Amino acid sequence: MEAILALRLLRAETDERDLIAAAARGDEEAQSALIQRYTPSVYRFCARMLRDDEDARDAAQNTLVKVIRNLHRYDPERKFSTWVFGIARNTAIDEQRRRRFTTELGDRDLADTRSSPLEETSRQERAERLHEALGQLPPMYREVLVLYHFEHFKYQEIAETLELPLGTVMNRIFRARRRLRELYEAAELPEAPGVHGVVAGAGG
Structure with a gap:
């Protein structure tokens, strides 16, 4: 096999x-x-x-x-x-600089989707909360989490993509997970599907 x-x-x-x-x-x-x-x-x-x-x-x-x-x-x-x-x-970074989107704009768009308590507990809503929490991370933390957990890049591949030392990549992923957990705990948000895997290993 x-x-x-x-x-x-x-x-x-x-x-x-x-x-x-x-x-x-x-x-x-x-x-x-x-x-x-x-x-x-x-x-x-x-x-x-x-x-x-x-x-x-x-x-x-x-x-x-x-x-x-x-x-x-x-x-x-x-x-x-x-x-x-x-x-x-690099293209995404250029787009961020050009359009200068803010977290407030993302929050407003997210708030528009909340129309009932039932929707608050839906899978889509929880996924949007994860999306929002990721958006609050500094770009250098967000990009390593996206590449590692969502695009399934290996540490070495991330290092090559971002042109960073391997140790720096591993450290950023650890700090990004910990920061994401802090954001969830501070906001008292229930962990969305997939969040457990993203923040796993962030304790301590």
């Missing part, structure tokens, strides 16, 4: 390398396929960083345009997704 899984992973990696090479040569079908493959994950990353759907769509689109335009600069020795998310991270 493990051998079959390993073979499938190898084939997937080979297929992606071929796709990247074709896209770099200007093959429009390959470029479209690459964009389609990465749009969902890039959008999710941007949405969690920017906390606004419209901004996230713009940032994701800009990211993928940059990816296609800069394929000739991609180093095949690096994991492709790590390179893509590095571009997404």
